Amino acid sequence: xxxxxxxxxxxxxxxxxxxxxxxxxxxxxxxxxxxxxxxxxxxxxxxxxxxxxxxxxxxxxxxxxxxxxxxxxxxxxxxxxxxxxxxxxxxxxxxxxxxxxxxxxxxxxxxxxxxxxxxxxxxxxxxxxxxxxxxxxxxxxxxxxxxxxxxxxxxxxxxxxxxxxxxxxxxxxxxxxxxxxxxxxxxxxxxxxxxxxxxxxxxxxxxxxxxxxxxxxxxxxxxxxxxxxxxxxxxxxxxxxxxxxxxxxxxxxxxxxxxxxxxxxxxxxxxxxxxxxxxxxxxxxxxxxxxxxxxxxxxxxxxxxxxxxxxxxxxxxxxxxxxxxxxxxxxxxxxxxxxxxxxxxxxxxxxxxxxxxxxxxxxxxxxxxxxxxxxxxxxxxxxxxxxxxxxxxxxxxxxxxxxxxxxxxxxxxxxxxxxxxxxxxxxxxxxxxxxxxxxxxxxxxxxx
Numbered sequence: 001x002x003x004x005x006x007x008x009x010x011x012x013x014x015x016x017x018x019x020x021x022x023x024x025x026x027x028x029x030x031x032x033x034x035x036x037x038x039x040x041x042x043x044x045x046x047x048x049x050x051x052x053x054x055x056x057x058x059x060x061x062x063x064x065x066x067x068x069x070x071x072x073x074x075x076x077x078x079x080x081x082x083x084x085x086x087x088x089x090x091x092x093x094x095x096x097x098x099x100x101x102x103x104x105x106x107x108x109x110x111x112x113x114x115x116x117x118x119x120x121x122x123x124x125x126x127x128x129x130x131x132x133x134x135x136x137x138x139x140x141x142x143x144x145x146x147x148x149x150x151x152x153x154x155x156x157x158x159x160x161x162x163x164x165x166x167x168x169x170x171x172x173x174x175x176x177x178x179x180x181x182x183x184x185x186x187x188x189x190x191x192x193x194x195x196x197x198x199x200x201x202x203x204x205x206x207x208x209x210x211x212x213x214x215x216x217x218x219x220x221x222x223x224x225x226x227x228x229x230x231x232x233x234x235x236x237x238x239x240x241x242x243x244x245x246x247x248x249x250x251x252x253x254x255x256x257x258x259x260x261x262x263x264x265x266x267x268x269x270x271x272x273x274x275x276x277x278x279x280x281x282x283x284x285x286x287x288x289x290x291x292x293x294x295x296x297x298x299x300x301x302x303x304x305x306x307x308x309x310x311x312x313x314x315x316x317x318x319x320x321x322x323x324x325x326x327x328x329x330x331x332x333x334x335x336x337x338x339x340x341x342x343x344x345x346x347x348x349x350x351x352x353x354x355x356x357x358x359x360x361x362x363x364x365x366x367x368x369x370x371x372x373x374x375x376x377x378x379x380x381x382x383x384x385x386x387x388x389x390x391x392x393x394x395x396x397x398x399x400x401x402x403x404x405x406x407x408x409x410x411x412x413x414x415x416x417x418x419x420x421x422x423x424x425x426x427x428x429x430x431x432x433x434x435x436x437x438x439x440x441x442x443x444x445x446x447x448x
Contacts, residue, residue: 003044014097016324020104020349021048023356027431030420035439041447043439047107050100052076056146058124060139063132072143074122074150074158077103080441083154084120085110085377087161090168094125098324102161105348106377108434109370112409115381120156122147128163129283140171148176153184153387159380160189162323165235166201185387188380192392197383199398200376204346205239206399207375207406208319208367212344213247214410215365215426224248227266227315229340231255231308232322233279233286236346236373240319241272253310255322256286259300260310263293307331314338321346329354336362345369360425371413371430378405 007021025044032038054074061067073096076084086106089099099121107119124143128136151158160169169189176186183195190196199206209223216222226249230237233254241251250266254275267275274292278284290298299309307330311318318340320326324347327335332355335343343359344367345351351359351368359366379402386392393401413429416436422428 003048006045007048011097011100014100016101016349017097017104019325019353020101023353023427024104024108024431024435027428028435031432031436037443038439041443043442046442047078047435047438048104050075050077050103051079052150053096053100054122054147054150055096058126058139058143058146060135060142062135070124070126070139072122072124072146073099074147074156075099075103075120076150076156077119077121078107078438079118080438080445081111082116082118084156085117085159085380086119086121087123087159087376088164088168088172089121089123089161090126090128090163091123092125092127094123099123101324102348105370107438108431109374110377110381111434111437112371112412112430113374113378113381113405114408115378115405117377117381120158121161122158123161123164126163128168133167136168137171140168141175144172144175145179147172148179151176151186153186153384157185157380157384158187159377160235162234165189166191185384188383190383195383195387197379197386197398198393198395199402200379200383201235202239202242203379203402204236204373204376205241205321206243207378207402208236208240208321208344208346208372209243209247210375210403210406211367211372211410212317212319212342212365214407215342215344215367218410218414218424219365222248223317226250226317227252228317228319229253229311229313229315229335230319230321231260231310231326231350232320232347233275234321236376237319237321238272238276238279240321240346241267241275244319245269245272249317251319252315253313254286255310257301258285258287259298260308261286261289261296261298262310262313263289263296265295307334311335312338315340317342317344319344319346320350322350323347324349325352327351327355329358331355332358335359336364341365343367344372346373348373356427360427365424366426368427368430370434371409371426374409375402375406378402 417429
């Protein structure tokens with residue numbers, strides 16, 4: 001399709017962005033055929049081009065007084081249905097192409113939530129790992145010194161992502177408040193005692209499990225007695241495991257950048273509590289889990305290996321919750337061969353195109369990230385609502401609203417896939433449902 005060639009020629013080195021655009025372009029062909037006004041209005045040509053990209057330097061001093069310089073970014077992709085909304089990622093891999101892919105995905109993900117939020121994404125190639133709290137604070141303050149010019153509660157509301165948790169959000173919020181002399185809901189993921197929402201830390205992980213439960217429910221099945229492979233050990237993975245345990249499913253794997261753990265006996269609540277202490281407080285590595293629980297097996301990362309052995313264990317479900325492109329074609333084949341029938345993505349675009357094809361050909365219940373992990377941004381939207389009303393909803397209300405949103409996202413994806421002749425193809429359903437909402441808003445608002 002010409003639009004994909006245009007994107008590749010204009011931004012030849014942005015591989016992840018090309019991948020995200022290609023998936024959407026393939027899904028929406030029948031929509032464009034049925035709605036020629038989308039073509040004549042140049043909707044796709046506009047939707048693949050960010051409304052605004054901000055790039056800036058972030059100088060900061062370490063504890064020894066040495067000065068370092070990182071790059072900061074904010075990609076404001078689309079404000080067709082609301083102010084820009086999307087996380088900030090602090091990781092050495094961050095570059096403009098990755099953030100454009102994340103922002104592009106965010107546009108459709110946010111549209112699926114039915115909340116009035118546009119799409120954006122940002123971050124820096126700064127690595128918080130191994131840095132002291134004071135070094136992280138100085139970086140965050142320098143980062144916000146520039147970012148504060150471009151965001152606001154009615155303009156762009158960032159949140160956390162990889163490398164940006166409660167600590168980083170707190171430091172950035174404090175700096176924004178000092179610069180602007182106002183206490184406002186400009187960031188989500190805030191602390192509970194200064195404007196945050198209950199369930200926000202849990203939301204992405206809980207949401208991906210709720211979406212998987214909806215896919216199973218549509219087939220008359222439940223989680224009870226099943227086992228699950230989970231990747232990652234951060235926020236998303238931790239709360240994915242917590243909700244799985246609550247619903248009767250036993251997680252048997254988790255990982256970090258150093259390697260992965262396979263615990264055949266399963267991660268129970270006591271073990272999960274240890275993981276949370278290890279990763280959130282001590283900021284340790286997953287290898288220590290195997291030292292505490294000798295029945296578990298730790299496998300270090302082998303960069304020369306052409307597949308990830310974490311995905312090569314017997315299980316019923318898989319929850320990729322680490323990062324993009326962590327499941328390649330061989331991994332997908334291993335999952336199918338090992339009896340996995342449900343995949344729900346907690347991470348953004350963790351499955352490569354050849355893996356998605358294998359899942360769909362095998363008739364897998366496959367929940368793509370823009371639908372399955374929309375729980376995080378959904379509760380961010382609920383946090384914005386609570387900030388606007390100057391109140392806090394109780395935990396049960398936020399959790400029920402999250403569950404209801406994930407139910408509606410699943411229904412929208414399923415109904416849309418059915419309408420366009422590809423029943424239970426949640427990839428097509430998510431892409432088409434999100435695209436139509438954004439495209440219609442763009443038509444209504446003219447060429448801007």
